[in-house]
Amino acid sequence: xxxxxxxxxxxxxxxVAPVYLFHGDEVFLHRKALERxxxxxxxxxxxxFDMTLLDGETVPLSSIxxxxxxxxxxxxxxxxxxxxAPFLGGTGKKRNTGEDSPEPESDPKAQAPLINYLxxxxxxxxxxxxxxxxxxxxxxxxxxxxxxxxxxxxQLLTRADxxxxxxxxxxxxxxxxxxxxxxxxxxxxxxxxxxxxxxxxKVILHAGDSKLVQIADVEAVVVPNREETIFQVVDAIGAKxxxxxxxxxxxxxxxxxxxxxxxxxxxxxxxxxxxxxxxxASGLREHEIASALQTKPFxxxxxxxxxxxxxRSQALHALEGCLEIDSDIKSGQREFLPAxxxxxxxxxxxx
Numbered sequence: 001x002x003x004x005x006x007x008x009x010x011x012x013x014x015x016v017a018p019v020y021l022f023h024g025d026e027v028f029l030h031r032k033a034l035e036r037x038x039x040x041x042x043x044x045x046x047x048x049f050d051m052t053l054l055d056g057e058t059v060p061l062s063s064i065x066x067x068x069x070x071x072x073x074x075x076x077x078x079x080x081x082x083x084x085a086p087f088l089g090g091t092g093k094k095r096n097t098g099e100d101s102p103e104p105e106s107d108p109k110a111q112a113p114l115i116n117y118l119x120x121x122x123x124x125x126x127x128x129x130x131x132x133x134x135x136x137x138x139x140x141x142x143x144x145x146x147x148x149x150x151x152x153x154x155q156l157l158t159r160a161d162x163x164x165x166x167x168x169x170x171x172x173x174x175x176x177x178x179x180x181x182x183x184x185x186x187x188x189x190x191x192x193x194x195x196x197x198x199x200x201x202k203v204i205l206h207a208g209d210s211k212l213v214q215i216a217d218v219e220a221v222v223v224p225n226r227e228e229t230i231f232q233v234v235d236a237i238g239a240k241x242x243x244x245x246x247x248x249x250x251x252x253x254x255x256x257x258x259x260x261x262x263x264x265x266x267x268x269x270x271x272x273x274x275x276x277x278x279x280x281a282s283g284l285r286e287h288e289i290a291s292a293l294q295t296k297p298f299x300x301x302x303x304x305x306x307x308x309x310x311x312r313s314q315a316l317h318a319l320e321g322c323l324e325i326d327s328d329i330k331s332g333q334r335e336f337l338p339a340x341x342x343x344x345x346x347x348x349x350x351x
Contacts, residue, residue: 018121019149026154028193089136118144238309242348259336270319
């Protein structure tokens with residue numbers, strides 16, 4: 001969360017850049033940063049006069065430049081926010097880069113007005129590009145923003161930072177987490193503060209007048225995300241509890257997960273289990289394993305906890321069974337649920 005705190009600290013010192021690029025997956029903090037900028041730059045009640053919101057996927061680049069060149073009416077600085085920026089390499093639909101006809105977004109002639117502006121952005125405007133997801137650092141527009149403004153990659157917070165944020169928000173509501181409740185909320189809620197904030201609100205409401213948020217409060221209102229459900233399924237298989245494993249599979253089906261996608265998630269879990277077992281045996285540490293498998297450390301930590309439930313042959317048998325079911329379903333030889341039920345029986349009965 002340091003990147004966000006650095007941004008807030010700069011604002012408190014009146015260090016406002018003429019152009020910003022906010023990108024990355026932590027969209028909750030994107031919005032908070034925009035709110036901070038608006039409150040810092042615009043007097044209350046003046047946003048209608050000195051704030052412009054544009055859709056970067058649909059407006060011509062010339063319109064963005066015109067908005068940035070417009071003189072502020074009631075404030076020293078005008079705020080122009082461009083949501084989505086495919087010309088910076090983000091994902092998005094085709095866009096019009098001219099007034100009347102579409103041009104390729106990579107066309108230097110179409111990009112020229114924006115590039116020229118970014119070479120010398122006006123101090124009377126704060127131009128903010130808000131682009132959830134990745135951007136292409138090779139783009140000329142990106143390089144100009146980095147040279148003359150500020151680029152912030154809003155990465156998803158670490159589990160530790162997320163825990164601190166949840167505890168702080170709970171205290172603001174007059175609550176504390178009982179042992180285990182915070183971990184359960186983090187395990188079950190979707191990644192990112194956007195989803196966590198929604199789930200936390202529901203949990204706090206469910207806790208009512210109690211000062212403590214219990215595990216039961218979390219389990220009553222939060223639906224486990226699919227990754228957590230897969231962890232629960234594999235835990236149940238490792239504990240030889242076929243009924244609980246099948247219930248987890250059925251809950252994913254009820255949540256409209258495609259059968260082949262469920263198989264892919266199960267296969268990935270057992271493949272990771274095998275890899276983690278081998279890498280741990282070779283002496284690698286958790287962060288080294290996460291880097292080698294290109295997986296987040298907390299996922300590796302969970303898989304390490306599960307891997308002790310399976311011998312190598314059991315994990316391999318489960319993986320081969322998933323791959324066999326996938327092939328049989330695609331060839332029309334078997335149906336998903338009966339095939340998975342058979343696999344769970346065999347794996348749970350194996351020694």
